[in-house]
Amino acid sequence: MPEIKIMTSNLVKREKYLKTLGTYLGKPLIKILLGMRRSGKSSIIRLLIAELLEKGVPEKNIIYINKESLEFEDIETYRDLYSYVVKNFKGVEGQKYIFIDEVQEIKEWEKAVVSFLAEGIGDVIISGSNSRLLSGELATLLSGRYVEIPVHPLTFNEFLEFRKEFGEKKKLDTEECFREFLKYGGLPGIHYLPFNEELVFQYLNSVLNTILYKDIITRFKIRDTALFDKVVRYLFDNIGNITTAKRIADYFRNQRIKVAVDTVLNYIRCIETALLIKRVYKYDIKGKRHLEFYEKVYLTDVGLRNGLIGYREKDVNGILENIVYNELLARGYKVYIGKLNGLEIDFVAEKHGEIKYIQVCYLLAEESTIEREFGNLQKIRDNYEKVVISLDKFFVKELKGIKHVYLIDFLREEDI
Numbered sequence: 001m002p003e004i005k006i007m008t009s010n011l012v013k014r015e016k017y018l019k020t021l022g023t024y025l026g027k028p029l030i031k032i033l034l035g036m037r038r039s040g041k042s043s044i045i046r047l048l049i050a051e052l053l054e055k056g057v058p059e060k061n062i063i064y065i066n067k068e069s070l071e072f073e074d075i076e077t078y079r080d081l082y083s084y085v086v087k088n089f090k091g092v093e094g095q096k097y098i099f100i101d102e103v104q105e106i107k108e109w110e111k112a113v114v115s116f117l118a119e120g121i122g123d124v125i126i127s128g129s130n131s132r133l134l135s136g137e138l139a140t141l142l143s144g145r146y147v148e149i150p151v152h153p154l155t156f157n158e159f160l161e162f163r164k165e166f167g168e169k170k171k172l173d174t175e176e177c178f179r180e181f182l183k184y185g186g187l188p189g190i191h192y193l194p195f196n197e198e199l200v201f202q203y204l205n206s207v208l209n210t211i212l213y214k215d216i217i218t219r220f221k222i223r224d225t226a227l228f229d230k231v232v233r234y235l236f237d238n239i240g241n242i243t244t245a246k247r248i249a250d251y252f253r254n255q256r257i258k259v260a261v262d263t264v265l266n267y268i269r270c271i272e273t274a275l276l277i278k279r280v281y282k283y284d285i286k287g288k289r290h291l292e293f294y295e296k297v298y299l300t301d302v303g304l305r306n307g308l309i310g311y312r313e314k315d316v317n318g319i320l321e322n323i324v325y326n327e328l329l330a331r332g333y334k335v336y337i338g339k340l341n342g343l344e345i346d347f348v349a350e351k352h353g354e355i356k357y358i359q360v361c362y363l364l365a366e367e368s369t370i371e372r373e374f375g376n377l378q379k380i381r382d383n384y385e386k387v388v389i390s391l392d393k394f395f396v397k398e399l400k401g402i403k404h405v406y407l408i409d410f411l412r413e414e415d416i
Contacts, residue, residue: 010192012165014158017044017151018051021125024147026095030117032134033127035151036275036300037215038207040188041127042066044151045099048125052097061096063088063122067105078112085112085121096122104130117145127151129215131273152330153186153301156323156411162191178408182319183311185303186326204307208276215274222270227259231267235277235297236305240318243297268297275300280325283336283348285357285380296337298325320407321346321360324389327411328358343376355384360407364392370399377402 017033021044024031033041049062063085065072075081081100089096098116103109103126116124134148154162159181163172184190184200187207193199212232222228234248245265252259271277278298282291299305302322328335328349338345338357347358357380359373377386378400387403389410397404 011043011047012158012162012188012191013047014040014044017149018048020149021048022051026123028117028145030113030146031123031125032146032148033125033151034131034133034148034275035127035129036153037129037211038187038189039129039151039153039300041129041151042068042101043188045101045125045127049097049099057095057097060092061094062099063097064099065101067100067102075106078106078108078110081106081109082112082115085116089121098122098124100124100126102127102129104128104133129211129275131275150329152326153303154188155186155327155330156181156408159186162188166191167195174408174412178411182316182323183303183306185301185306187301187303190303200303201307204303208304208308211274211276216270220270220273222267227257227263228267230257231264232271233309235268235271236299236308237315238318239298239302239305239315240296240321242295244295276304278325278329280335280337282339285338285340285345285348290336291339298322300326302326317360317362320362320391324358324360324407324410331414340376340379343379345376345380357384357386359388361388361390364388364390364395364404374400374402 021031033044035041045064049064052062053059065075065081065084067075075084085098098121100106100109100113103113106112109126113124113126116122134146156178160172160174160177163177163180180195183197184195185204187204189207190200190203193203212229216222217225217228230252231248234251235243245261245268248264249259249261252264268277268279272279277300280296280298282295283289284291299322302319305319325335325347328347331351333349333351333356336348336350338348345357346360347356349356349358357377359377361369361373364370364373373388373390377388380386385403387405388399389405389407391407392404393406393408395404395406
């Protein structure tokens with residue numbers, strides 16, 4: 001068996017994920033870390049392996065396959081994977097662990113993984129960067145014997161932890177760090193670079209290009225790459241705005257670019273599959289029901305957007321909405337767009353049967369803005385919590401019975 005090469009001295013522990021994985025270790029469940037490329041899945045796996053070794057688990061009892069490494073390029077199919085694991089665990093006693101990073105690169109990998117589980121060959125922890133990882137045959141074969149652990153880019157609290165570890169200043173300015181977070185986003189890899197706009201954006205663009213060309217264009221055999229690039233830029237440029245395939249197709253037609261609605265919809269689905277974007281569905285507040293159609297798209301990481309099209313102050317409202325949306329997801333909420341008699345509520349956040357109604361804006365500087373943000377929430381006739389989040393540091397804590405929270409305080413707290 002190849003020697004396990006685990007370097008953790010330059011890694012920052014993301015305790016939330018390690019704790020969750022620790023809860024499921026040893027249980028007859030396949031643990032699946034699912035997240036966009038470069039969101040930190042590999043580091044979490046390496047840290048968990050390091051913890052196991054520190055606890056006395058023999059190295060021979062751990063197999064770590066990283067499909068981004070040429071060392072494992074010969075493992076191409078489920079048969080290769082099964083043979084490799086069985087061969088390297090031959091004669092090994094005790095609890096064994098199988099880690100597979102970027103498992104979607106192995107053809108029909110689910111057949112081997114199901115066999116590992118059925119035969120008790122080892123505890124299985126895998127990672128993937130494709131939202132269809134859990135669709136089709138795997139879900140059917142496992143029948144609930146897996147647990148999905150979504151891995152998000154860094155939250156602002158985690159961003160601060162990384163800045164403390166890698167930043168040049170001993171004492172952090174939280175508001176300055178927030179401005180960096182707003183511009184550069186939450187991919188862990190940026191913290192290994194000097195915080196220079198040119199270098200960080202160059203890194204973010206390289207990550208984006210890898211996702212677009214390796215995970216989408218090549219995988220889905222997209223031929224019209226120029227049109228695909230235009231759709232990506234449109235989505236990135238319209239976060240927080242109403243965005244449907246028809247609206248995009250109509251926009252292109254106005255630009256004298258002929259495109260079918262079905263083509264645009266297919267591109268959006270491919271981009272979503274690579275976990276670059278999330279489509280947000282509507283929630284009818286009055287009828288208390290989820291609606292099957294959507295109208296907004298948010299990015300998994302705002303830094304990728306800024307690296308592609310540049311950071312612009314005029315876009316700050318959409319970026320702030322995106323940051324709040326990502327934070328709510330990281331806290332385990334299901335998030336929807338609220339609709340009430342023609343009015344829009346930015347987010348309806350639902351967890352454990354409880355609901356929060358949230359409005360997000362840049363500044364509450366105008367009376368009309370205050371009336372819109374608080375007034376829309378006032379019209380909701382139930383007793384669930386209603387919150388306005390903005391960058392007004394000294395605005396009143398409550399207005400008309402509705403809570404106001406300074407955005408940085410919201411990001412720093414464990415919950416609203």
